[in-house]
Structure formats: structure tokens, C-alpha cells
Amino acid sequence: MEEGKAYIESGILELYVLGELNAQEQHEVEAMAAKYPEVKQEISAIELAMEKYAIQHAVQPSVSLENKILARIGATENKENTSSVASPDQQITSPVSETKILPLYPEGYESKLKTLRIALLACAVLLIISGIALYSAHTELGTAKQQIIALNQDKEKFANTVNYMKETNQELQTIADMPMDPDWKIVKLAGTKMAPKAKMMVYWHTSGRHVMVDNSKMGLPANDQTHQYQLWALVNGKPVDLGVFDVKTDTTHILLKMKEIGSAQAFAVTLEKRGGVPSPTMDQMIVMGAVSI
Template sequence: MEDIKTYIESGVLELYVLGDLTPEERLKVEEMASLYPEVKVELAEIEKTLGELADSYAIEPSENLRDNFLSKLSFNDEENNTLASVPFIENDQQNTLANTNTKDNIIPLNNAKLNFYKYSFAACFALLIISVAALFVLYNNLQESKEQLAVLQSSNQDYANQVNYLDKKVESTNEILSVYTNPDYKMVELKGTANSPESKMLVAFNPKEQKVMIDMKNMSMPAHDENHQYQLWALVDGKPVDLGVFDGVSTETVMKKMKAIDKAQAFAVTLEPKGGSINPTLEKMMVMGAI
């Protein structure tokens, strides 16, 4: 039934009544009308409506137009006698002729056809407006989805940063545990000198693996300017050996790995120009400790 309703609303029945279908299409409509009573009823209703519309637009010819038309007709004698024997056409009959005149009837049918196309255009235009509105709503929903996706991506990035931070914390903790629990490491405490009596730091030395680590978190060293850095030295057979530079401020690094060395008798830290020096500045020695 839904298909029949769709067929009726498609406009093909109006085109059938208006005579705008091909012979094959007309046969199809007539076949549908014979199979489905509702199609037949709809056809009758359309014909009735268009007929009433044609009557409403019918134009009665004036007396002058009638006289001019009749005056131009020529009859032979037999036709004149026949015409003379027939009563003159009454006004009502003239109206009937006017209504059945083919040319006059074409006008209202064309108007009905025009109205049909107007309604079709209006329906299409309304559908276009609805489609534009739907696209607008869809666009807004898409923008909201993009914003939500951006928020989720930002949240995921924050989560990833937190996970990365925690991984580093775990790695640093494991490193500290490995240093303090490994018997191969020697923990050397460096104490402050006269230049900085309150300073102190801890050096973990593993001669077996040639590793030197300094404890950055438990270190207590005075802050320095941006043009200087601290430099770690190892005393090897009475000679200072450079083990690298570091900053005295607290960092994310818990244990900082310095340059490798396999033996040492003592460690010391001096304050040097940024980047370090070839030889230690003894006048700026901050801490020192023997193994």
C-alpha cells in the first residue's frame, strides 16, 4: 500500500490527465488503474478537479463576435433551407459550444498544468531549504565533534606526558636502588671546604664497571650564576682527572652519570667557567672527599 501511495503522489496521474505522457506511460497508468481501485478513484478525482477548473475559466463570446462569425459562413441553398428550418441557437446552447470549443479548453488545462509545475517547484524549493538546514546542523555537529576530538587528544597527550614522567621517576628510583644496593659501588661523601663549609654531596663510584654517579637530589651546593658550572675531579695517582660539569640547582635527574674512570683515590668539586676547565681552580674548591 505504501508503494501505491507513493505512485499516486508521484504526479504521473496529473500528467496522464493533462496528456503529457507517452503511449507506453499512458498504458502503464491505465493498467495500474485497472489493478488498484485507489488509483482509479484518484484519476477520477483529478479529472473532476481539472474539469471544474476548465469551467471556471471558460469565456462566453460576445454578441458581436457571434454575429461576425456567422456572417462569414457561406451555405448553399440546401444548407440555407436546413438552417432556416432549425430554430436559432439559444444562448445556453451557445455557451455549451463555447465550453466544448477545443481552443478555449486548452487554456484552462495549460493553467492547471502550470499550477502543477508551480506546486512541484515549491515542493522542490522547500526540500532544498530543509536539506540546507540539515547540512547546517550536520556541519555544527561535525565542528562539535572536532572540538571534542581535540579535547580528547589534548587529554591523551597530558596522560601520555604523565605516564612518561612516572616512567622516568620509576627509572630513576630503580637506578638509585641499583646504585645503593649494588656492593660494587663505593659511596664517597664529599664535605665542604673553607670556601663553602655548608656544602656536601655524595659520589657513587664503581671501579669494576668504571661508573661514576653523583646524587643530585641530596646534594647541597650554593647556587651559581649562568656563566659558571661545577666541575667534578678525580684524584688519580696524585693528578686531577676531569669527570665532567654539572649545575648545582635541583633537576629532574636523581643520579647524574659522569665520565668513566676505573680507579681514584679521592673526588673534589670546583667552581669553573661554564663548560669546565682543563685544570681545577683550587682557590674555588667547594667540596672534597677521599675513598
């Protein structure tokens, strides 16, 4: 059922009815119609809708146009009849005995022929009008399809915005609730001689072992494509790697989750090659801060 519904929404059935598909694509549509009754019903509905559209938008030929067509047909027939009559010079003297001339066509044939010509002309005019109507309908269907695609894109952007706002609100609420939870430690990291004006915040949950850095309060110089910042926890004087991160002003998250740690006396950040290193480069330490008891 889902496959049939998706196939209907793809817009290929309208192209099938309009005759815009190649032979292979037509066979594919007919196979889907045989497999899914809803596809076959949709094809019938599209054909009916286009037929109604053509009838509603059909243009009746004007009276003056019809009179011109009839006059042209009448003039042609009169010319043919006149040329068929022999001139006096061409006439041959016939014998005294009268010869009976049989008509070539049955009686009333010329009248029926005239009616048939008019009917054929009217059909041709209607066919042209129907073709124009179908082309217009096809163009409108294409425009509607583009509008649907644009609406779906706008819908996706709106959903992403809503999700971003939800995540941002959750992160802000987490920060707001930290002072009420004694297990949360808020550690302020200050700049070293490498970057005296640098600063950042680290949030550490001592019992849950969670470690996060605050991207909105990260005052670090922007790193290049070959380097990353690496967070360290000092545990009994030994550095423990807590992961790497980039400084991005356009990040989608306020809180960046790092590796977990159960105990720490201080946190520090160094600038390392991309991907991180096993032990910190001490002369590349950018910020450092002690955990308050």
C-alpha cells in the same frame, strides 16, 4: 596502507564532502581516493552518513504554512485572470459572425502549473533545511575533531608521566641496591670555605667505572646562565674531568650520569664557565670528599 589510514584520520575527507576545500585540495583528495580504496570507501561512508543525518533531522513544513502558500498562489492566479478580462467600455462590438477563440495553453495546464509551483516551493524549503542540517553536522564534526586532538594531547601527557615514573622507580631501585654491591662507592662531598653549607652525593662503581651524582641530595647554590658546575676525580693527585652539570630543582632525573673513571682517591666540584675548563679553578672549589676504602 599507513598513508591512507593517516589521510583518513586527518579530517580532510569530511571537509571535501562538505565542499570546504579549494580546487587544488579537491584534486589531492580525489588522487588519494584513486590510489587508496579505503579512502574512496571512507568518502562514500561520510556522504551516506551526512545524507542519513539530513533525512533524520528534516523538518516537515506545518499545515498552516502550506495553506498560506497555497492561498498566496491562488490569489496571484485569480488576480491575473481578472486583469485579463476586458471591461465593458473596452469591449469592441464584434461582427455578427462568431469568431472561434482557441485557448493559448492546453487543457489542464493551469492545474499542472500550480502543482509544479508547490513542488518547487517544497524543494526550496527542503534545500534550506538540508543546508542547516549540513552546517550543523559540519560544526559537530569540527567539535569532535577538537575533542580528538585534546584526547591525544592528554594521552601523550599521560604516557610521559608513566615513562617518568618508570625511570624514577628504576633510579630509586638502583640507589636501594647499592649497599648490597661492594663495587658501589657512595662518596659524600662536603662544602668548602667557598660554600660551607654545600653538599652532594657521588655514586661510583669501581669495576663498571660508572659515575653518577644524586640530584635529589644536591645542596649546591644555583648556578647562572654563564656558569656550570664541573665534577673532578683526583687520581694520584691529578684532577680528571668528569663533566659539567647544572643545579635544577625541576629535573626529570634523580641520577645524573657523568664521565666514567677507573680509579679515584677523591671527588671535587668547582664552579666554572659554561662548558667546563681543562683544569679546575682551585679558588672556585665548592665541595670535596674522599673515597673511603
